[in-house]
Amino acid sequence: GIVLNLVPTEPASPSEADQEAARAFDGSFNRWFLDPLYGRGYPLDVVFDHVRAGHLPHAELPFVHEGDLRAIATRTDYLGVNYYSRAVLRSTTVPEDDNAPVTVRAADDRTDMGWEVAPGGLLAVLRRVHADYAPPRIYITENGAAYGTAPDASGRVRDLPRQRYLWTHFAAAHAAIEDGIPLAGYFLWSLLDNFEWGEGYSKRFGLVWVDYATQARVAKDSAHLCRHIIRENALTELEHDLARVQP
Template sequence: MAPKDVLRFPPGFSWGTATSSYQIEGAVSTHRVPSIWDRFSHTPGVVSDNSTGDYACDHYNRFKEDVKLIKTLNTSHYRFSIAWPRIHTFEDPAAPQSNTHGIAFYNALIDELIANDITPVATLFHWDLPIAVEDSTGGWAGSGAVADRFEEYARLCFEKFGDRVKNWITLNEPWCSAVLGYEVGEHAPGDTSKPGVNVYKAGHNLLLAHGRAVKAYREDFQAIQKGKIGISLNTMWAEPKDRNNATHLEAAQRDMDFELGWFADPIWKGDYPATMRETVKDRLPEFTKDEKEMLKGSSDFFGLNHYSSQYATGMYVPDPPLVSHWNDKATTHEEDKDWKKTDMGWSVVPSGFRKLLLYVQEKYEPEGGILVTENGLASKEPTREAASKDSLRIEFYTLYIKAAHEAVGQGADVRGYFLWSLMDNFEWAFGYEKRFGLFFVDYKTMERVAKPAVEWYRKVTSTNTLEV
């Protein structure tokens, strides 16, 4: 056997796993008000296996057991999300009340993590908007009142948990909330009423909510609590198929502007990308001067979620010229026939990950570095036996973590890597059919079973090195 290369990561590099509240907690009727995902998942036909998150992984009742699983991984950090519907009640939607039971649950989870020397990283919003907020404000595509409600919620979280939580993420993947929730309709709330319009309203309100929460934290909490706050943005990598072809180059940049730049540019540059403004025109809302100032610099790190890449091959002229987000972007794509596919149908392209990390570093120069807050794959593992033979997961993570190491060597300030996900869970519109976890979950017994990648990842985290 050929000797292996040992790739060492920088001292203090943060290794972790990630989950979200609706995907793992269950107990949706226990000390919690309904979320848009409760309503959406109970709508016949919108989830592929007709499942809901009612029980999920029963993490609400098994969190101590799950913290023990995290402990076995020897990871320094754990990223979870707080369920807004567990924190506020809404007898009066305009004046929400705190939920002492929900706050007690997260206090117990945070204390259990800290007792096991695991640093909590808390996401304030991972898609489970309270129905009361959606219906009273119009949700993310409605009035600016949704940002008022979000700031109130964020302040309550800072007050109750900020003495121990020193790492905050405001929003997870606002692109998904806007596009999948208010354009495509594949995610809650499933609003397809105004294509090419509501999607941009939603993105705008999400950005303002982020800015309001960060402003509140920095003005009233950060000096005392001494934490960090930022945002997690998702994007594929768009690679020009032919770098000598001007149309391919233009298409790739449009892809990056309409996915990553849409949210990153206002935060690191001060406004939307020029390509979006020129194309979307008055359907893209304007920031006031004060809002631009609030947003610019409003992330202490660059949280990045990444799963796949594709080739950009050119532009198309919409026919018919219907108003839609996709016709605004108007790019065409291809994939390499030799790229392996995950069970989601996403291509495995580690070189795209390396290029993306370098792109983020060069374009945005984030002072707090880059945190890879999600990276992972679904592998087809319907049974324990299939999960016990899971070799693609180790191959995928080896290739992608190696790509991250290469990016560090080429100048990308990557400071942490959070593997998605700790355990199999409710994968949104795919229900329980797709399995991203390090631990296999038997949804009948709720037993967690380690997949082969558990021992592999433990070796990486314990040594701060990757063998390739």
């Protein structure tokens, strides 16, 4: 199988300009990778975007050789989906006053990465992949949230924002399973606070808090929430499950 970072995309309004911005973003970030993997070749609308921008001399892709697309489309056993947030696209090609009023706005709830908390996007991307490409199995290979919550005076890490993030994304995954989507696994990013490739030690995604000076570790409340859900093999109500968290 293969793992892709997928970003479900919505136009900020029904305007042609915003829909075009969403199409171009989706084409470059999602379909450019998915389409050839599932036998469709590179999406022509994106190819022509690059021709118009002067990035390519013509639509015949010089880097694609005989047999490449056939090899790329070799059948896989699963698709891995890394999901963190969605994208809401507003066109910059027209003056704001000339564009349609915004009808889709990103939520104010954001992680320490500045990413919108959007569990609905996880369900949307799983539904889209299943409907358009039908991989035999899908795994959520990365999902999680960065919050810098540290141990309090009692030594407990009360990371309520991460607990809410995880619970709502678990609920989205459960909804996907109920829809008949072949979701076979879910891997959290991450078990431990760690070195992030783009952020170093400045962002903490872990279920376990790490003191980088001493390597001491403390299971966060989010770890205990995950333990509870795994033991019960069920989600009930958010506040009920949060109340069951016991360090």
